[in-house]
Amino acid sequence: MTQRRVAITGLGLVSPYGGGLDDFFARLCRGESAIRQLVTGDVPRPLSMPFVSCLDFDADGTLGRPLAIMMDRFAQLAMAATFSAWDDAGLARTTDGENRDSWGCAWGTSLGGTLAFERGYREMWLNGRSRLPPSSVVIGMHNAANAHISIQLGLGGISMSHAVACASASIAIGEAFRRVRSGEATVMLTGGSDTPQAYGVAAAWEALRVLAPGDADSAPRACRPFSTNRQGLVLGEGSAALVLEDWEHARARGARIHAELVGYGTSCDHNHLVRPSAEGQVRALNNTLADAGLGTAEIDYVNAHGTATAEGDPIEISALKTVFGEHAGEVAVSATKSMHGHLLGAAGAIEAIATVMALREQTAPPTAHLDDIDPACAGVDHVTTASARPLRAALSNSFAFGGSNAVLAFRAVER
Amino acid sequence: MESIELIREFLKDRMAIDPEKVVPEAVLAELGVDSLSMLELIFEFEDRFKIDVPADSEPPKIVGEMVTLMDSLIAASQQS
Numbered sequence: 001m002t003q004r005r006v007a008i009t010g011l012g013l014v015s016p017y018g019g020g021l022d023d024f025f026a027r028l029c030r031g032e033s034a035i036r037q038l039v040t041g042d043v044p045r046p047l048s049m050p051f052v053s054c055l056d057f058d059a060d061g062t063l064g065r066p067l068a069i070m071m072d073r074f075a076q077l078a079m080a081a082t083f084s085a086w087d088d089a090g091l092a093r094t095t096d097g098e099n100r101d102s103w104g105c106a107w108g109t110s111l112g113g114t115l116a117f118e119r120g121y122r123e124m125w126l127n128g129r130s131r132l133p134p135s136s137v138v139i140g141m142h143n144a145a146n147a148h149i150s151i152q153l154g155l156g157g158i159s160m161s162h163a164v165a166c167a168s169a170s171i172a173i174g175e176a177f178r179r180v181r182s183g184e185a186t187v188m189l190t191g192g193s194d195t196p197q198a199y200g201v202a203a204a205w206e207a208l209r210v211l212a213p214g215d216a217d218s219a220p221r222a223c224r225p226f227s228t229n230r231q232g233l234v235l236g237e238g239s240a241a242l243v244l245e246d247w248e249h250a251r252a253r254g255a256r257i258h259a260e261l262v263g264y265g266t267s268c269d270h271n272h273l274v275r276p277s278a279e280g281q282v283r284a285l286n287n288t289l290a291d292a293g294l295g296t297a298e299i300d301y302v303n304a305h306g307t308a309t310a311e312g313d314p315i316e317i318s319a320l321k322t323v324f325g326e327h328a329g330e331v332a333v334s335a336t337k338s339m340h341g342h343l344l345g346a347a348g349a350i351e352a353i354a355t356v357m358a359l360r361e362q363t364a365p366p367t368a369h370l371d372d373i374d375p376a377c378a379g380v381d382h383v384t385t386a387s388a389r390p391l392r393a394a395l396s397n398s399f400a401f402g403g404s405n406a407v408l409a410f411r412a413v414e415r
Numbered sequence: 416m417e418s419i420e421l422i423r424e425f426l427k428d429r430m431a432i433d434p435e436k437v438v439p440e441a442v443l444a445e446l447g448v449d450s451l452s453m454l455e456l457i458f459e460f461e462d463r464f465k466i467d468v469p470a471d472s473e474p475p476k477i478v479g480e481m482v483t484l485m486d487s488l489i490a491a492s493q494q495s
Binding site: 064065066069070131133 | 458461
């Protein structure tokens, strides 16, 4: 079977700023941070850390109570982002007799329904309850988000979840991409969601000493990728979804095509659980370029993994310099995590949206708070204020704990 | 709270079922109560009244049977 072109016809997210897609991208371009200080009342030690929360998200209002009550927050966020992307694609939520037997869902989440299980532990260990609701099983399961999505949209093809830590969503998007490109699926709904505010999760991250410190005043500037004074990453909850569609199917129904997804490559560092390796990242980048049939001179923007850890940022820049060689100084690079935080299993999805919007709007969003570039991170064209420029093709990097690397390649649509 | 009220409240809250349709002769499956929501309803009842519904209980088919089951278990627990 000949390879199909893959159109991105729908984008949707639960924005940490509370607005829609265009508002999200406009705020990124203004360098506006969504990071705030999270303070909890947890016992024995409350959490206090810079974090990104979707404070305006109203699950009952958005989804209806009967649907919302059968979901953990990661699935609620997933469903809301999905509906938004589906509406954006101009597709009907009901099948109305349309055959969607080949349409599927590939969803990324590193934590799944962790909050549901944590609630169960609290009920038993703290509140002395001896039993848990039977629905906890289907609320907590990792594939709850994609299962609900497939049910709600009548998708009869594959429905699966991908748990690959910080690369979960990029791998979900890539696997969905392959199914549309091969002709196996006409439409794939993909993306990711995560809720790392679970007490046991956030406290464990804190113990790893990679989280940026902060207080109510300093939290918005807490995440400073590539900066000399960077102090670590900022976790966040959220969800983003994309509709991938067979190019001809999209054209035939007159759908708006935001951008084209043209390549996906992966690799594993295979040497350490947390220390990234430039060599492994280089292989993922080169695999993606080869898959996309793109040369380095055609890549005008890279949305970096850029988490703002001491160790990770220079390694990523080193990998980019190896791959781009003499073009490295010309490629625009930014880490939008400086504003929307690190969404773990949803990171690849929200960053794919930022990358697609950059191509659509021909504007590279900046790395916020990058006043003083670390010499160890120099050598690429760091975007420090949003700039309109011709962007033909772009990459989005996701490099996970465990050494799993995934890179997506996108191309702008001629207008 | 009476058993029928608990059932009505649960079905309205969880499944947006009109309480007026939750009458003794109504068939639970026809209201939209599937095996999972039946388990949830039984759990809610056990939790609210601190009662154990025996695992070998015949699953009720109509609302009236559910009420009878709940009422008999409440009565038994109050005697013991």
